[in-house]
Amino acid sequence: MKQKRERILNYIKSRYALWILTLILVFMIELLNRGKVQDLTKWIFKEESFIPAFVLTYAIVYGILSLFIALTGRAQIAYWTISTFLVLIAFISGMKWKLIEVPLMPWDVTMTDEAMDLSGYLQEVPIKMVIAILVFVIVGILLFKKLPHVQKKFNWTERGLFLLLSVVLLGVIFTDKPIAIKKRFGIEYSRTIQDLNYKKNGFLLSTILNVDQAFVDKPKGYSEEKIKSLVESNSKNDKVNSKVNPNVIVILSESLWDMTKMKDVKLSKDPLSFYHSLQKKYSSGEMLSPAYGGWTANVEFEVLTGNTVRFLPQGAIPYNQYVNHGVDSLASILGRQGYNTTAISPTHSRFYQANKVYQNFGFSRFISGEFFEDKKKGPYIADDEVANKIIETTEKSSGSDFIFANTMENHGSYINKYKEKTVKVEGQMSAETKDMLENYATGVADADEMLKKLVHHYEKSKEPTIVVFFGDHLPPLGRNYSAYKDAKYIGKDSGPDFLPSASTDYGDKSKGTVKELDFLNKMYRTPLMVWNNYLPEHQDKLDMSSNFIGPYVLNLAQKEGTYYTNYLYNLSKKYPMIPPQEYYSQMKIKSEDLADYQMMQYDIMFGEQYGYGKLKDQIASKKLIFGYGxxxxxxxxxxxxxxxxxxxxxxxxxxxxxxxxxxxxxxxxxxxxxxxxxxxxxxxxxxxxxxxxxxxxxxxxxxxxxxxxxxxx
Missing domain, CATH: 2.60.40.10 (Immunoglobulins)
Known part of the structure; x- marks a missing residue:
């Protein structure tokens, strides 16, 4: 008995140094990924999910360490090998999180230029992080030298045991077999809010949870013959007028939403007064957005290409993951018809990889934030400045223009945002909610003024012009919809677990109820306006998903589309809104009716691009000009x-x-x-x-x- 106890004690002594070193590595990874000591301590002491997330993260790191000990037979070589790799990717993740508000994802390994993009910001690396890495290395070296009982070399029997331990730990965590370990530990996974996901679960566990999201399966029946038959059956468009080439200006207004829907909130003035005046004469309605509170790039993706994120893994950001080749868009379609094609954004050129994406979409020019003067309203470039860029672009160009512009002024946070708030709010609500609503309303009013400026300018223009103006998503007014609930716009228990605001893999699986459909309609619909200065007076009721806006505009402008936009235009007549699949039954949508859509999108994004034919290598622009030339x-x-x-x-x-x-x-x-x-x-x-x-x-x-x-x- 005594000998057995001594063997156990000796085993513990020979291993505890590795356990301590693993613990230090886990916290180092999280520090670099989060970027601040305060954020790390907040995770440790205030996050309810810390203990289960930490235990699984520790098991992952120890499992990797065990694998490398089994392979090398030496503790130090194994430890410093995995430390170098894990510290590096955690550091890159932290930098990426800081730069574009998205942590490092598993699918980023397909983006070969990402590291080069980050290198331009090396001068912004916090010195504290460099010091932290140096301290980590020094502490590791000292522990290996000073700790007693550190076993530096292992025999083949021990290496076999380490291999077995590694297979068990990593196998169970990666596959959830033979037991659903993550569910047993109560791990919640947000498929769409990766920021929240990484904050709650940590870098390594979130990475594992995301692995199964990196790939899209080939649809059953996908073949060249099938795609060609779909192309042939959707190639005709009789409504083309080559004599009139209107300017087409599409404006994505950041977080634009109609606050007058809040019946328990009294506004000192209508922040969308001009927009509402246009509704009396021009086509308008609501756009069903695929996002809430963020993910602007996904809305852009749908509007410009006609593709939908509904067919992609939840949480996917196509701009970051999939748009690494030519993808036909409004820019390339109109560019082939002689249009000047310009993207305008007050954000920096590499935000969501826009510099690469816009080139793959066929834009010829990109006026990014680097070419804006620092004229801000609140913390961001004013909407008025974006309007000026749009007007300047059409005035300077010869021929017709396609312009896609997004704004930034009304981006959150909405707490203490503006020095002067032009819209006042009254109602039964907290002071914080009142402040958020007044700041947000001020931004909406400025967006409305932007629309007015553009309409008044192009009313006087001799060039035929179409202006499309819409909001990308509702604003994130407080955590867990707090301001919406406080203002009684939605109930206190609102927020289904599968929507892009708070989806989880391991929560309640009841989906698509009437109550949740009401939540979708309240929290995922944004204003949509289509104005023009040359067409006969006509009003369409525009209630559609963002992916149908492009085909609608091409049809309105009477410009040549493609087999894909023709198909989408016809599909929108039957199903104007494509919600999450959980709502198909409630909204009377048959999934089999979308099978051709899904197959054509697969061909474009992941397949052989059979549908493009000879255009396949001509869609992406040869050179993207930045600025004005x-x-x-x-x-x-x-x-x-x-x-x-x-x-x-x-x-x-x-x-x-x-x-x-x-x-x-x-x-x-x-x-x-x-x-x-x-x-x-x-x-x-x-x-x-x-x-x-x-x-x-x-x-x-x-x-x-x-x-x-x-x-x-």
Missing amino acids: DMTIENVTLHSSGQEKTIHITGKNFSGPSTIYLDGKSIETKYQPDGSLIGIISDEGKVASAKIQVKNGPKGIDLAVSNVYQMKK
């Missing part, structure tokens, strides 16, 4: 006023954020109303023979570069 320096003059010395640069296509470089070094630059640039110089002598260039883009990344202008003495 090639910047050109035409003349440089030196000026002196008192002690201040400046250079004045005239040329073409400069913008507010343009920066002057003297011999490769940036100088303070001021953009002038006439489009010229003024640079502040400290040494007049250096300018006389300097090489001068103008660049646009974040530090280290040149989106637009001018010619080099050589000064001469």
Whole structure:
């Protein structure tokens, strides 16, 4: 008995160092992924799911360590091998989370340029994280040296036991067999709110939960013959007018929603007064969004391509995962008909990989946030500035324009957002809810003013123009819909577990009830307006999913579509809204009626693109121009006023954020109303023979570069 006890004690002594080192590695991974010590401690001490999530995460790390010990036979080699890999990917995840608000996903391994994208921000790496990594390495080295009983080398029997342990731990957690371990531990998994998912469950466990979301299965019956038959049966469109080529301007208004639906909330004025006035004469209605409170990129994806995220794994973001090849869109379709195609966004060019996605969609130009002057309303670029960019683009171009623009001003958070709130709110609600609603209403009013500015401008324009204006999703007003509940817009127990706001794999599986359908209609419908300045007066009731907007607009403009848009236009007549599958029965939708749609989408996104035929390699644009075209320096003059010395640069296509470089070094630059640039110089002598260039883009990344202008003495 004594000998047995001693053997157990000796075994524990030979292993506890590995247990301690594993514990340190787990917390290091979470610190790097979360980015802040405060967020790590919040997970440990305040998150209810911490204990089960931690236990499973610890088991994952120890299982990986056991596997590498089995392979190498040496503790230190195994530990530092897995530590290097796990620390690196946790660090990348934290950086990605910081940059584009999405953690590292399993499917990101298919995005070969992602690491290069992150490299442009290396100068923004928090020094605290670098210090944390160094401390982790030092502590690990010291523990291996100082801890007694550290077994550094293992014999074949022990390696076999480690292998067995690894297979058991990782096998059960990955496969949920023979027991549903994650369900037993009460792990909840949000298929769509990955931010919440990673905060609750941690990086490694969330990654495992996401693995089964990375792939899309081939539909039964998919073949070249089947796709070609669908192309042939949907190729005719008799409503094409090649003589009239209207400008088509599509505007995604951030978080736009009609607050007047809140019957228990009194507003000092209608924040959508102009929009409501247009409803009396023009086609309008509501768009069923695939998202709530975020995921703008998924709404964009549906509007521009006609594809739907309903056929993709829940939680998927096509911009980040799947759009790595040419995908026919409104931009490429109209571009083939001679249109100038421009994307406009006040966010940076790599947000949701827009720089790559828009090129794959066939856009020829992208005016991103790097080309906006810093004119903000609240913390974000004002909607009015986006309107100015739209007008400027159509005024400068020759021929017809397709413009897709999104806004940012009315993005959350809505707490203490505006210094001056133009809409006041009254009702029985908390002070926090009142503040959120007033800030949000102020942003809605500015969006309405943006629409008014555009309509008034194009009313006077001689160019035929269509303006499509819609909200991408409802605003996230508080955690768990708190402001909506407080304002009595929805019930206190609202929020079904399978919708994109709070879906779980292991919760209640009752779906599609009347009560939940009411929630869908209240929380996933946004305003939709289609205005024009040239067509006979006509009103359509526009209640449709976002994926049907593109086909509708092509039909309205009488422009040539494709077999796919023709199919979607006809499908929208039967099923104008495609909800989550759980609602099919309630909304009288037969899944078999969508089988052809699903198959064509698979062909486009994951298959051989049989439907595109010869167009397959012609959809993505050869080059995506950033800003207004090639910047050109035409003349440089030196000026002196008192002690201040400046250079004045005239040329073409400069913008507010343009920066002057003297011999490769940036100088303070001021953009002038006439489009010229003024640079502040400290040494007049250096300018006389300097090489001068103008660049646009974040530090280290040149989106637009001018010619080099050589000064001469």
